[in-house]
Amino acid sequence: MATATPQTNTQTFELLIALACVAAGTFMIQRSWRLPQSEWSGNAGGAPVGSLRWEKGGVRFRGEGSLAWRDLPELDKITVSRGDTIFTGEDGVAELALKDGTTAQLQPNTLIVIEVPPESRGTNAPPVLKIESGGVEIKFALGATKTKIVSRGREITIEPTRTKASRVSLKVDPKSSLQITPTEGSISVASANSAPIAVEHGQAVEVQADEAPKAVELSATQLQPVSGGTLVLLPHAPVRFEWETRGTASDLILKVDDQKFEIAAGRSTAEVALPAGNHQWQLAKPSGESLSSRRSFRIRIVEIPKLLGPVDSAKIQNAHDEPQAMTLSWEKPDESDRVAVEWGLQGNDGSLSRIETPDTAFSLSTGAGSYRWRAQNVVSGVKSDWTPWRSFQVIAAPKPAAVQPVIEEAVPSVAIAPIPEATPSPIAVVPPVTPMVTKEPEVVAKPVPPKVKILKPVEATPIAKSLAAPSLKPIITTTRLGEFVTPSHLTIPLRWAPVANATEYFVQVLTLKNTSFKTLTVKEPKFDLVLADSRYSTLAYRVTARGPGLPEGRSKAYAIKIEWVAPEIVIPDDQSLFVENASLHLIWTKTALAKAYAVEISRTADFGSTIEDETTPNNLFTFRPSDPGTYFWRVQGVYVNKRSPWSKIRSFIIK
Numbered sequence: 119m120a121t122a123t124p125q126t127n128t129q130t131f132e133l134l135i136a137l138a139c140v141a142a143g144t145f146m147i148q149r150s151w152r153l154p155q156s157e158w159s160g161n162a163g164g165a166p167v168g169s170l171r172w173e174k175g176g177v178r179f180r181g182e183g184s185l186a187w188r189d190l191p192e193l194d195k196i197t198v199s200r201g202d203t204i205f206t207g208e209d210g211v212a213e214l215a216l217k218d219g220t221t222a223q224l225q226p227n228t229l230i231v232i233e234v235p236p237e238s239r240g241t242n243a244p245p246v247l248k249i250e251s252g253g254v255e256i257k258f259a260l261g262a263t264k265t266k267i268v269s270r271g272r273e274i275t276i277e278p279t280r281t282k283a284s285r286v287s288l289k290v291d292p293k294s295s296l297q298i299t300p301t302e303g304s305i306s307v308a309s310a311n312s313a314p315i316a317v318e319h320g321q322a323v324e325v326q327a328d329e330a331p332k333a334v335e336l337s338a339t340q341l342q343p344v345s346g347g348t349l350v351l352l353p354h355a356p357v358r359f360e361w362e363t364r365g366t367a368s369d370l371i372l373k374v375d376d377q378k379f380e381i382a383a384g385r386s387t388a389e390v391a392l393p394a395g396n397h398q399w400q401l402a403k404p405s406g407e408s409l410s411s412r413r414s415f416r417i418r419i420v421e422i423p424k425l426l427g428p429v430d431s432a433k434i435q436n437a438h439d440e441p442q443a444m445t446l447s448w449e450k451p452d453e454s455d456r457v458a459v460e461w462g463l464q465g466n467d468g469s470l471s472r473i474e475t476p477d478t479a480f481s482l483s484t485g486a487g488s489y490r491w492r493a494q495n496v497v498s499g500v501k502s503d504w505t506p507w508r509s510f511q512v513i514a515a516p517k518p519a520a521v522q523p524v525i526e527e528a529v530p531s532v533a534i535a536p537i538p539e540a541t542p543s544p545i546a547v548v549p550p551v552t553p554m555v556t557k558e559p560e561v562v563a564k565p566v567p568p569k570v571k572i573l574k575p576v577e578a579t580p581i582a583k584s585l586a587a588p589s590l591k592p593i594i595t596t597t598r599l600g601e602f603v604t605p606s607h608l609t610i611p612l613r614w615a616p617v618a619n620a621t622e623y624f625v626q627v628l629t630l631k632n633t634s635f636k637t638l639t640v641k642e643p644k645f646d647l648v649l650a651d652s653r654y655s656t657l658a659y660r661v662t663a664r665g666p667g668l669p670e671g672r673s674k675a676y677a678i679k680i681e682w683v684a685p686e687i688v689i690p691d692d693q694s695l696f697v698e699n700a701s702l703h704l705i706w707t708k709t710a711l712a713k714a715y716a717v718e719i720s721r722t723a724d725f726g727s728t729i730e731d732e733t734t735p736n737n738l739f740t741f742r743p744s745d746p747g748t749y750f751w752r753v754q755g756v757y758v759n760k761r762s763p764w765s766k767i768r769s770f771i772i773k
Contacts, residue, residue, distance in 0.1 A: 167232060167245045168216040171195040175226065176207030200234040200245065206252070218244055219259030228252025233268070253289040255301070269296045272325055277306045277314070296325045297334065297364070307331045322364075336409065337364045338401045343415040350418045350500040356389035357417065361401060361410075370409070371402040380404075394419040394453055395606060396735075414735075420502040421451035423493045426639045427624075432510040444512070446491055447479040449638050452650045454495050461491035464509065478637045486514035587671035588614040588623065588643065588661045596681040597710040597755070597762070608710040610647040610678060617643075617663040617671075624662040628675060629654060647678070652711045652757035655680050684765040685709055685737070685753050694770045698746055702770065704739045704753075709762065712755035719751045723767060746772045 170179065170190065177190040182201025190196065190212065198204075198214065206212055206228045214222040214230075224230065231248040247254065248268040256265065258278035267274045269290055276298070278284035284303030290296055298307055299322040307323055308314035312330035317323050322334040341360040343349055349357060359372060363386065370381040372388050375397055381388060394417050401409040426447040428434065434444070450457055459480055462470040464487075473480060474496060490509045495502040595610050596603075603609060612625065625645050627636040635657060636647065647659075656679050662672040685706040696702060704717065717739045719730035729749075730741060733756060743749060750769045755762035 166197045166199050166217075167234065168198055168214060169195055170198050170204060171213045171215065173211040173213055173223075175209035175211055177210045177212045177224075178205045178207070179203070180205075198232055200232060203229070203231050205229045216244055218262050220244065220262050220265060221257045222247060223255045223257075225253040225255070228254060230254065249288065249290055249296075251290055253287065255285065255287050257285045258283060258303075258305075267296070269325075272296060273310045274298070274325055274331070275308045275314075277308075279304050298323050298325070298331070334364065336368050336403070338362065338370070338409040339364070340399070340401065340410050340413055343399070343413065345413040346415070348416045348418060348498070350420060350498045352420055352500070352502065353422075354391070356391045357397075359388045359390065359399060361386055369404050371404060371406070373400045373402060374398070392417055418453040418497050419451075420495050420497045420500050421453065422502045422505055423451060423454075423457050423495050424449040425493060425505055425508055426637075428508070428510045430508045430510075434510060434512050444484055444510075445479055445481045446493075447637050447639065448493050450478050450636070451495055452648070453497055455498065456496045457493050458496055458501070459491065459493045460504075461489060464488040464490050477634050479634060484512050486512050587673045588617055588663050590614050590659070590661060590673050590676045592676045593659075593678045594681065595678070596683045597712070598683050598686075599708060599710065603710045605708045605710060605712070606650065608649040608680070610649070610680075612645045612647055612659055612661075612678075614643050614661055614673075617665075617668075619665045619668045620663040621665040624664060626660050626662075627678075628658045628660070630656055630658070649680075649711065652682070652760060655682070655760070682755065682757065682760060682762040683709060684763045685712075685715060685755055687753065687765055687768050690768070690770050692768045692770075696743075696770060696772055698772055699742065699744065700772075702741045702743070704741060704751060706737050706753050706765065708737045709755045712757060712762075714756040716754050716756055716761070717751065718753075719749055721747065721749060723750050723769075725750070725752070743772045748772075 170177075172190045172192055172194050178187045179190050179196065179198075180187050180203045182199070187205070204212065204214065204224060206224050206226055208226055210224075210226055212224045214224065214232075216222070222230075229250040229252060231250070233246040233248050235246060244263060244265055246266040246268055247256075250269070256276070258265070260283050262278055264275050264277045267276060267288065269288075274296065276286060278286075284305055285301045286305055287299045287301050288296060289299075298305075298317065300317055300319050302319060304316065304318045306314040306316050307325075309325060309330055315323065315331055315333075323331040324334045325331045339362045341362060342358065351357070359374075363370070369383050370385075372379040372381050372390075374390055374392065377390070379388060379390065396414060396416050398412045398414050400412045403409060426449055427445070446459060446461065448457060448459075456474045456476050457478070458472065458474045460470050460472045461482070488509065488511045490507045492505045492507050494504045593610060593612070595608070597608060599605065614623075617623075620643075622639050622641055623643060623645075624639050625637065626634065627647060629635050635654070638645070647657075656677060658675040658677050660673050660675040685708070688705045688707060690696075690702065690704070706715070714733050714735050715737060716733050717730065718725055718728045719741060720726070720728045730739075730751075732739065739753075741751075748769055748771050750767055752764045752767050754764045
């Protein structure tokens with residue numbers, strides 16, 4: 119018979135040991151979370167050095183030797199001692215008050231340890247603040263003594279001015295350097311192996327590992343608007359500029375295009391009202407020295423659309439007993455992705471219909487009733503205000519009058535009695551016969567039922583319309599600047615002869631794909647078409663004349679052709695002479711809608727090879743030739759999706 123292995127007692131013993139360990143761990147965890155106030159605040163490590171007060175957000179605290187972190191309750195204040203550790207979260211702020219009256223405000227994401235050197239224990243010497251990360255703003259009380267700071271292995275001594283209170287900001291940046299900036303008063307800063315240096319209000323010093331403190335030059339980092347970005351703004355909304363400065367505090371100059379704005383030291387934002395279009399901004403010192411590069415950005419203004427037709431309170435007669443076809447039209451702003459339109463019956467807000475369209479007109483069918491509609495502009499998800507409501511009324515078609523039967527009277531049948539014959543007399547002699555006068559026989563009318571005839575409605579013969587179509591002609595325009603052409607807009611005047619009795623003209627501008635580019639209604643026989651980009655080289659337009667009693671006549675579509683002309687060279691004159699190493703300014707005329715200009719400079723007239731091939735947003739290029747000889751140059755306009763022809767070739771000579 120096999121002998122059983124004695125495992126039961128051993129397993130039971132191991133289980134008891136495990137349970138005892140769990141119980142001991144539980145006791146220690148509970149103890150660390152239920153410490154008495156004196157031990158929880160760190161007093162077990164030595165005499166108190168100050169107090170910690172919650173200000174906002176998450177603040178955590180851990181006493182020396184404790185395993186657990188404790189959340190500092192809101193609005194609470196506790197005593198802190200040597201070896202205590204404090205941590206603030208992403209939104210946490212706390213104030214550490216030391217016994218000598220010095221306070222340290224801990225900014226978010228800050229970790230510090232309160233240390234007291236062995237030689238200072240039992241004295242009134244202030245503790246050492248060991249800053250592991252984040253930022254601290256220290257306010258020294260009047261007459262406060264030196265304060266030691268330790269950060270990433272660097273020991274710094276800060277001594278405030280004795281004559282007045284001082285405030286200093288300390289920040290540990292990601293590069294592991296410690297930046298010290300007095301925000302009030304002045305201080306002296308010394309490291310373990312360097313002499314103290316004086317730091318005045320507004321100046322800044324930086325301490326790297328194993329290096330003496332050194333002054334930090336003012337620098338700036340641009341934050342908003344970003345380079346090449348686009349801002350979508352409502353009308354009259356300002357542009358907000360944001361930046362960060364580092365080093366010695368100083369006033370700044372904010373340059374926006376050709377404008378300059380003075381910024382007081384310490385400020386890091388500014389707001390400027392700007393129009394739609396392309397802009398540049400830069401930061402500089404008051405002396406004019408640049409602190410940052412130029413950044414370009416674009417502004418798109420979300421304007422409210424302009425409603426065109428139907429006019430407000432219009433009444434539309436329905437010609438047939440069917441839904442009335444209606445066209446709602448508007449003038450789309452220059453900056454627009456889509457237009458949102460809402461419409462519905464008057465007084466019934468719960469049944470409004472809505473569409474968003476890139477077009478400038480929308481057709482719908484409506485029955486008789488009173489309606490209202492409005493529109494708003496949408497640019498990159500930003501919506502303008504709604505236009506005021508417009509109303510119109512669709513009047514039902516009149517019912518046709520009832521046709522009355524026409525009764526034709528029948529001629530009555532007449533019965534006539536026969537005339538009796540005369541009897542001869544028996545007397546031989548016959549006297550003269552007197553003529554007998556007889557009466558007209560009476561006519562007796564027999565009743566006859568009337569004949570009824572229903573007349574059919576007579577169909578009207580169609581009358582040929584004499585179409586009142588406006589007379590148009592093709593248009594050819596160029597991008598050369600002039601009365602209707604500016605660098606940012608190309609204005610094409612559309613004109614036609616007026617039509618008699620016309621009260622308005624419906625204008626349609628079409629693309630080559632026969633899609634609507636722009637539609638609107640005008641009162642006069644003219645319209646200025648404004649283009650703000652170079653997407654189209656050819657468009658078409660047609661016009662419909664409208665008026666009371668005027669047969670609607672629509673013209674044929676005629677082409678609008680745009681010629682993207684080359685810039686014209688202004689200076690220098692052809693074959694001009696210059697000395698060696700001179701700075702030459704090559705200037706040419708701007709052309710409408712050009713985003714930039716391409717400049718080529720070559721030593722040969724055929725431009726087989728070039729020594730300069732640059733693109734610039736301005737109509738100026740500076741060239742510094744280093745070798746004598748003849749140079750040739752030319753320029754062309756650069757558009758979103760095309761380029762103009764090259765300009766005429768000009769030359770200059772370097773002696």
